[in-house]
Amino acid sequence: MMRLTAAEFRKVLTTRLWVWLLLASVAWTAGYCALAIAFGDRPGGLAPPLSTAAGQHTLFAIGAGGAGPLVAVLAVAGVTGEFRYGTAATTFLATPRRGRVVAAKMITYLLAGAGYALVCLAVTLAIAPPWLASRGIHVTVAGRGNLGVLAAVVAATAIFGLAGAAAGTLVTGQLAAVAGMLIYLYVAEPLASHITALHGWTAYLPGVAADGLTQATQAGVRLLPPWQGGLVFAGWALALAAAGTRVTLRKDIT
Amino acid sequence: MVRDQAGHIVAAGLAKRFGGITAVDDLSFVAGPGQVTGFLGPNGAGKTTTLRMLVGLVTPDAGTATVSGQGYRALRAPGRVVGSVLEAGGFHPGRSGRDHLRVYCTASGYPLARADEVLEITGLAGAGRRKVRGYSLGMRQRLALAAALLGDPAVLVLDEPMNGLDPEGIAWLRGLLRDHARGGGTVLFSSHALLEVEQLADQVVIVSQGRLAFQGTLAGLAAGGTAVAVRTPEAGRLIGALARAGAQAERTGPDGLRVTGVLAAEVSRVARAEGIDLHELAPSRASLEQEFLALTAGQGESPAVPASRGGQVS
Numbered sequence: 019m020m021r022l023t024a025a026e027f028r029k030v031l032t033t034r035l036w037v038w039l040l041l042a043s044v045a046w047t048a049g050y051c052a053l054a055i056a057f058g059d060r061p062g063g064l065a066p067p068l069s070t071a072a073g074q075h076t077l078f079a080i081g082a083g084g085a086g087p088l089v090a091v092l093a094v095a096g097v098t099g100e101f102r103y104g105t106a107a108t109t110f111l112a113t114p115r116r117g118r119v120v121a122a123k124m125i126t127y128l129l130a131g132a133g134y135a136l137v138c139l140a141v142t143l144a145i146a147p148p149w150l151a152s153r154g155i156h157v158t159v160a161g162r163g164n165l166g167v168l169a170a171v172v173a174a175t176a177i178f179g180l181a182g183a184a185a186g187t188l189v190t191g192q193l194a195a196v197a198g199m200l201i202y203l204y205v206a207e208p209l210a211s212h213i214t215a216l217h218g219w220t221a222y223l224p225g226v227a228a229d230g231l232t233q234a235t236q237a238g239v240r241l242l243p244p245w246q247g248g249l250v251f252a253g254w255a256l257a258l259a260a261a262g263t264r265v266t267l268r269k270d271i272t
Numbered sequence: 273m274v275r276d277q278a279g280h281i282v283a284a285g286l287a288k289r290f291g292g293i294t295a296v297d298d299l300s301f302v303a304g305p306g307q308v309t310g311f312l313g314p315n316g317a318g319k320t321t322t323l324r325m326l327v328g329l330v331t332p333d334a335g336t337a338t339v340s341g342q343g344y345r346a347l348r349a350p351g352r353v354v355g356s357v358l359e360a361g362g363f364h365p366g367r368s369g370r371d372h373l374r375v376y377c378t379a380s381g382y383p384l385a386r387a388d389e390v391l392e393i394t395g396l397a398g399a400g401r402r403k404v405r406g407y408s409l410g411m412r413q414r415l416a417l418a419a420a421l422l423g424d425p426a427v428l429v430l431d432e433p434m435n436g437l438d439p440e441g442i443a444w445l446r447g448l449l450r451d452h453a454r455g456g457g458t459v460l461f462s463s464h465a466l467l468e469v470e471q472l473a474d475q476v477v478i479v480s481q482g483r484l485a486f487q488g489t490l491a492g493l494a495a496g497g498t499a500v501a502v503r504t505p506e507a508g509r510l511i512g513a514l515a516r517a518g519a520q521a522e523r524t525g526p527d528g529l530r531v532t533g534v535l536a537a538e539v540s541r542v543a544r545a546e547g548i549d550l551h552e553l554a555p556s557r558a559s560l561e562q563e564f565l566a567l568t569a570g571q572g573e574s575p576a577v578p579a580s581r582g583g584q585v586s
Binding site for chain 1: 320321324328329330331344345347350351356363364365366368372374375376378380381
């Protein structure tokens with residue numbers, strides 16, 4: 019398993035996509051932090067004030083948490099790329115026990131997700147505390163529940179990687195899988211989650227459950243509490259993983 | 273006994289349908305060590321599907337395929353037993369050839385330096401660090417072969433390995449595969465071109481419409497036909513002598529004959545008895561080709577294949 023996971027990491031690192039998506043994640047994180055601190059911190063704004071614990075949690079969760087969907091794109095593109103470029107054949111020739119290959123991919127993108135989150139959190143911590151300190155707001159990273167939020171961001175981003183890899187084994191058409199995932203996460207789910215009448219169940223959708231885990235609070239969206247959101251999101255990812263593994267084991271590589 | 277089957281590829285009753293189309297139907301054959309076996313048939317005859325069943329990429333509907341007595345998926349270290357080059361062998365265009373090989377070194381537990389060794393063997397040492405995007409079709413074939421050689425396997429399974437190679441590359445590959453078999457290895461390669469197979473294979477497996485049409489040597493296939501090509505300065509006398517022996521001969525040139533009704537050995541006996549010099553005596557190539565076309569009649573996408581012998585058009 020170690021060998022296979024190392025091989026999957028080698029696949030990720032020997033093409034360029036991971037660099038671009040990491041840069042995009044960092045740009046989003048930095049951009050969100052800058053905008054939230056420079057312009058968003060007003061009474062009556064969309065997010066809670068940054069002097070409050072809730073405000074700081076949201077800053078971490080939405081800033082660094084933005085890496086989640088991008089890691090999912092990295093994973094779904096990586097997995098479907100094996101089918102698009104026909105490397106799946108070579109991969110399964112080297113390792114005919116396909117379940118192990120699929121598991122190695124999921125572990126790889128889980129870890130890649132954690133890595134992206136750590137980089138983005140480092141960017142957040144480089145920007146936000148000094149800037150806020152200049153306004154007299156002192157952020158204690160180890161206090162006010164901040165560490166819990168940081169851990170939740172790492173967990174959520176990692177699960178995004180796992181879920182993306184799983185989705186890629188289910189929908190192996192690369193364009194369809196990547197476009198479908200982006201439309202779902204950035205259009206379908208946000209639209210649905212803002213409809214008050216649907217709040218009873220939108221909180222259980224994968225991306226909204228992930229926001230529950232990190233408490234990426236947005237006005238007008240109902241979130242689950244962190245532990246529940248985490249369980250629901252992980253449940254989605256594992257269900258996708260189980261279905262994707264089953265499909266991959268039976269697939270004829272033609 | 274697994275020991276007795278070492279290096280043998282055995283297909284037994286393989287069958288596969290895709291949707292309503294039968295790709296392979298009750299196909300059985302053996303390829304053994306020390307030999308190059310050509311897997312010959314028109315495009316669409318089921319060659320690729322069969323090879324993919326041999327290496328566990330496609331699950332057969334019926335039958336079994338084993339290498340050294342075991343199903344591919346049951347092999348503990350498959351890359352050390354079988355090396356495969358599959359048609360349109362896939363590469364990520366943005367990954368270098370060397371990195372491609374190193375991925376599979378890592379997956380199979382080979383030292384990374386093995387990647388450089390196989391690049392050397394396949395003549396790609398200078399191109400290893402370039403992205404596959406910039407490779408020609410011939411270089412991609414070489415890279416696919418390099419990947420197959422990583423585990424130094426005794427058995428090679430290759431799907432249309434000559435495609436895209438230039439004449440020099442084809443000659444090089446021919447030498448490599450022949451040496452591999454001479455060293456005791458097993459080589460099974462598919463082709464739709466009779467000439468390619470003729471120049472390399474010790475024995476052939478011919479498929480048509482997913483079924484076995486012939487297994488044996490090409491000489492045996494030609495002998496199944498009835499034509500022998502003869503060149504002699506005394507063509508007129510030989511025609512007469514052959515006629516008395518019950519054979520028919522027709523002129524193909526001033527000193528060339530095409531003899532039907534007897535084997536080459538009989539032509540030689542008749543000529544010697546009459547004191548006639550023979551400058552050439554061979555199973556006619558035209559005959560070999562006719563036999564091949566007859567076996568695969570009505571199949572394949574090429575309109576050049578005549579459906580003359582009552583073949584079914586599928």
